Amino acid sequence: MNAARPAARPAIVTRVLEQPWLWAYLGALLVWLATITFTQGQGAGEVISAALAFGTFSVIVGIGQMYVITLGPGNVDLSIPATMTFAGAVSMKIMGTQDAMIPLGFLIAIGCGASVGVFNYGLIRLLRIPPIIATLSSSFLFQSAAIAYGRGIKIKPPPILADFATARIAGLPILALVTILFAALMAVVLHRTVYGRSVVAVGQNPRAAHFSGISVDFIRFVTYVLSATLAGICGYFLSGFSGGASLNMGAEFLLASIAVVVIGGTSVAGGYANVSGLWGAALFMFLLVTMLNTFGLGAGVRLVMTGVIIIAVITVAGGKSANS
Amino acid sequence: MKRLLATTILAAVVAIPAGVSADTSEKRIALSNNYAGNSWRQAMLKSWGKVGEEAVSAGVVAAADAFTTAENQVTEQAAQIQNLILQGYDAIVINAASPDALNGAVREACDAGVTVVSFDGIVTEPCAWRIAVNFKQMGKDEVLYLAEVMPEGGNLLEIRGLAGVFVDDEISAGIHEGVAENPQFNIVGSVHGDWAQDVAQKAVAGILPSLPEIAAVVTQGGDGFGAAQAFKAAGRDVPVIIMGNRHDELTYWKEQKDAAGYETMSVSIAPGVSTLAFWVAQQILDGQEVPKDLVVPFLRIDQDNLEDNLANTEAGGVANVEYSLEDAQGVINSGS
Numbered sequence: 001m002n003a004a005r006p007a008a009r010p011a012i013v014t015r016v017l018e019q020p021w022l023w024a025y026l027g028a029l030l031v032w033l034a035t036i037t038f039t040q041g042q043g044a045g046e047v048i049s050a051a052l053a054f055g056t057f058s059v060i061v062g063i064g065q066m067y068v069i070t071l072g073p074g075n076v077d078l079s080i081p082a083t084m085t086f087a088g089a090v091s092m093k094i095m096g097t098q099d100a101m102i103p104l105g106f107l108i109a110i111g112c113g114a115s116v117g118v119f120n121y122g123l124i125r126l127l128r129i130p131p132i133i134a135t136l137s138s139s140f141l142f143q144s145a146a147i148a149y150g151r152g153i154k155i156k157p158p159p160i161l162a163d164f165a166t167a168r169i170a171g172l173p174i175l176a177l178v179t180i181l182f183a184a185l186m187a188v189v190l191h192r193t194v195y196g197r198s199v200v201a202v203g204q205n206p207r208a209a210h211f212s213g214i215s216v217d218f219i220r221f222v223t224y225v226l227s228a229t230l231a232g233i234c235g236y237f238l239s240g241f242s243g244g245a246s247l248n249m250g251a252e253f254l255l256a257s258i259a260v261v262v263i264g265g266t267s268v269a270g271g272y273a274n275v276s277g278l279w280g281a282a283l284f285m286f287l288l289v290t291m292l293n294t295f296g297l298g299a300g301v302r303l304v305m306t307g308v309i310i311i312a313v314i315t316v317a318g319g320k321s322a323n324s
Numbered sequence: 325m326k327r328l329l330a331t332t333i334l335a336a337v338v339a340i341p342a343g344v345s346a347d348t349s350e351k352r353i354a355l356s357n358n359y360a361g362n363s364w365r366q367a368m369l370k371s372w373g374k375v376g377e378e379a380v381s382a383g384v385v386a387a388a389d390a391f392t393t394a395e396n397q398v399t400e401q402a403a404q405i406q407n408l409i410l411q412g413y414d415a416i417v418i419n420a421a422s423p424d425a426l427n428g429a430v431r432e433a434c435d436a437g438v439t440v441v442s443f444d445g446i447v448t449e450p451c452a453w454r455i456a457v458n459f460k461q462m463g464k465d466e467v468l469y470l471a472e473v474m475p476e477g478g479n480l481l482e483i484r485g486l487a488g489v490f491v492d493d494e495i496s497a498g499i500h501e502g503v504a505e506n507p508q509f510n511i512v513g514s515v516h517g518d519w520a521q522d523v524a525q526k527a528v529a530g531i532l533p534s535l536p537e538i539a540a541v542v543t544q545g546g547d548g549f550g551a552a553q554a555f556k557a558a559g560r561d562v563p564v565i566i567m568g569n570r571h572d573e574l575t576y577w578k579e580q581k582d583a584a585g586y587e588t589m590s591v592s593i594a595p596g597v598s599t600l601a602f603w604v605a606q607q608i609l610d611g612q613e614v615p616k617d618l619v620v621p622f623l624r625i626d627q628d629n630l631e632d633n634l635a636n637t638e639a640g641g642v643a644n645v646e647y648s649l650e651d652a653q654g655v656i657n658s659g660s
Contacts (some may be wrong), residue, residue: 037533043533050529053557166557216522242522243553244572249522292532293515299487 020265024280027263027313034222035294045171048283049113052176053166054139055282057241059179060234061253062260062278063186064227068131069261071220072270079116080257081141082233086146087112088167088245091236092155099160106236111220111231111317116142117225122225125217131224139186147247157240165240179200179280199223204271259285263313284313351609352387353602354413355402356515358421358445359396363641367595368419368444371646376601385606387413398422402429408438413441415605419598420447439608443601443620444593453608455601455655457593459491462622463498466542466566467506469589473564477508478539479514480561481531483517483524483551485544493546512536517547521572524550532558540564545592548573548629568592569643574634587627594623596646603652621651 016022028051036044061080068077095105116138123134133284155166169176190196198219199207210216221249234253239245262268263284288309292302341418355372359365376388387491391408393400406429408416413654420426420442427449433440434451443455470480472578482499494548503509513531517524524547532538532554541551545568555562567573567590569619580586608614622644625633638641 010396039534043535046533047530050533050558054526054529160494238522242525243549248520252523286526287531289527290534293527293531294515294534295512299484299516303487 004290021274021277021280022138023313023316024263024265024277024284027309028280028284031232031284031291035287035291038291042201044269046268047287047317048171049173050127051290052288053173053241054286055279056173056176056179057184058237058256058260058282058285059228059278060237061231061257062264062269062282063275064230064263065257066264066266066273066275066278067190067199067223069258069266069268070199070203070270070273071223074269075203075220076258077120077135077224077231078240078254079120079135079139079142079228080231080251081252081254082141082143082146083116083228083231084238084253085245086116086142086235087232088235088249089146089149089155089247090241092157092239092245094151095103095161096160097156097158099158102158102241103159105158106233109232110229111232113229113235113301114225115228116232119223119230121224126178136229143247156244161240162243165237168246172217175241183275190273190275195219195222199305200271200273205271229243231249256282259310263310300304337534347604348385348609349383349384350632351360351410351414351606352389353385353389353417353605353609353610354408354411354416355420355602356408356416356420356550356596357390357392358401358419360392362624364595367638367641367644368598371596371644372598372602375596375646377604379602379606380555385609388602394641395419396421398425402426403461405429405433407645409433409436412637413438415441415609416453417601418442418445418447419468420445420459424448438604439515441605441608443597443603448626450616453604453616453618454621455597455604459494460498460501462591463495463500463542463544464502465498465591465622465624467499467502467509469566470540470542470564471502473587474539475508477506477510479512479536480509481500481538481541481551482511482514483509483536483541483543485517485519485530485547487631492544500575509539511542512538515552517543519544519546521547521550521553522632523547525554525658526550528554528559532560538563540566542566543568546570546573548590549576552576561584563589566590567625567626569594569633569637571637571639571641571643572624573639574630574643578630580629581627590625590626590630590643591622592619592642596644600652600655601648604651604656606649607652612656614656619654621655 004172018288035047065080067141068075090112091105091109094108095101120135120138123129124131165175177277199212200216202219206216220251260281261277265274266272287307292305340596358371372390380388391403391404399419405416409432416438418440424449425447429451430440430447430452440452442452444457446454446456484496503511503630513535515531517525517527528551540563541564548565548567549572551560551565565588567577567594569590574590577586577588604614622641625643633643
């Protein structure tokens with residue numbers, strides 16, 4: 001805590017300013033304001049609705065990635081894109097566009113994800129391969145399995161699943177509302193349950209966690225399985241949302257899953273996590289690209305601006321947490 | 325359709341011996357291909373294999389063998405071309421890894437008396453023939469089609485490909501040229517869809533709320549279905565979206581056509597362009613006068629031949645056509 005802060009500032013303001021998730025939401029708000037100023041207010045609500053719809057998928061995989069990263073240095077799940085593709089392709093093909101198969105398809109997507117997680121942790125624990133290499137190499141295996149299984153065919157989702165994934169209530173995507181509730185639940189799990197607190201403890205100091213009676217291996221195992229399972233669920237709904245499973249559908253979520261975690265205020269070094277920041281970061285990432293597209297800037301300028309703005313937000317947010 | 329094409333080719337093949345000036349039945353043609361790792365290239369090799377086999381069994385040529393390098397490397401393909409020269413092929417048809425880095429090997433082939441025909445990935449060495457794709461014209465054709473079906477004009481949304489790639493710049497330049505000539509059209513937004521349906525869907529969904537009413541979407545192929553999904557999700561009427569011959573795009577078009585009389589057109593390059601190069605090489609060996617620079621015809625799908633083309637397109641693939649000797653002669657004559 002910084003002793004030099006002005007005494008006049010009310011405690012509640014200071015408390016809010018210290019929240020690491022604040023900067024992601026602030027960034028999202030500023031980018032949104034810039035966009036609607038440019039369009040003179042047109043489409044202000046629809047942009048938010050679209051940001052929620054697409055942000056949903058980044059948040060689902062972001063939650064899993066956040067738990068993994070919180071386990072401490074070196075922990076990251078690079079198999080998320082392959083898991084999404086694998087689970088999406090297998091569940092869509094088995095459902096074969098029949099509405100009656102939707103629940104079974106969902107269980108299959110979960111099963112695909114969970115087995116990738118078990119496999120990942122098997123590589124990490126039994127073969128003692130570092131997580132980065134283990135999850136990367138398993139992603140090659142499962143991506144290849146998806147290619148061999150799907151043969152590049154875009155298999156359509158059952159109509160009811162497609163309708164659910166794109167449905168809206170009062171302009172807000174239902175899937176986004178469900179995911180907001182799910183994120184709230186996962187925040188409670190992180191802060192209020194033995195499992196969640198154990199993840200944070202392992203991330204802060206695995207030795208200390210071990211001596212205080214936490215089964216470090218078990219916590220890590222559960223976390224990798226959780227991340228892969230969420231990736232499987234995300235692949236299932238994304239296939240429903242975008243009209244089928246395609247082989248490159250997970251590609252952009254490798255970077256996105258890590259970016260929403262970091263921009264959202266979770267410590268890359270582990271041991272400190274933040275669920276609410278994920279949504280702010282996901283909205284920010286989508287709105288940023290939308291703003292630059294709306295301005296009609298060239299592709300080169302857009303990419304440079306995206307990089308610069310992300311670095312700026314991380315610097316501002318990271319600088320604050322370093323002071324406290 | 326496929327059967328009909330095959331019959332046409334066979335008929336052409338049988339008819340040849342009467343009208344030729346030199347006999348090519350002893351000639352051997354090789355395909356030097358730099359890459360096989362996507363569905364387009366797989367279809368390209370399949371078409372070559374099919375037409376080549378028919379030509380060999382009909383006695384038009386002695387051999388039509390395909391060789392693909394494993395690593396998509398210039399050095400590897402140069403070595404492959406040298407091997408093909410040593411093996412005594414009379415003509416080498418090339419889809420090249422680089423427009424200029426293979427020129428040394430191509431020169432060697434020419435000096436050894438081998439006919440070299442490059443297509444798709446062309447080579448700049450003057451002694452070789454080039455069958456190039458006019459991407460700029462492809463972009464312009466999209467706008468010309470729109471000017472035909474909606475003479476009153478309107479707002480356009482442009483979906484571009486992968487930023488920084490030559491093909492993206494060319495198609496976009498063609499679209500902008502077409503719009504400059506048809507000022508009733510106005511490009512109100514432009515996003516990069518990376519030739520992928522999901523990327524296009526996300527980019528279009530983001531920019532759509534800020535845009536006025538869109539009359540049509542001009543695309544580069546592989547992005548039309550994603551754009552349609554984005555319009556649907558935003559609760560907007562789906563405008564005329566130019567498609568790119570992909571199976572999912574054609575399927576969507578067919579569904580909308582049956583449901584609500586949706587009208588558009590679709591254009592791309594058929595992987596079977598390899599068979600056009602085959603017949604051009606055969607014609608050169610035959611002693612015909614062939615200009616050095618030829619242009620690949622577009623495979624354009626319109627409202628009336630949508631069903632035929634869709635039935636002919638593999639699920640997950642791209643619409644294809646194999647070219648006949650007459651097609652090749654048509655291209656040669658229009659090029660001279």
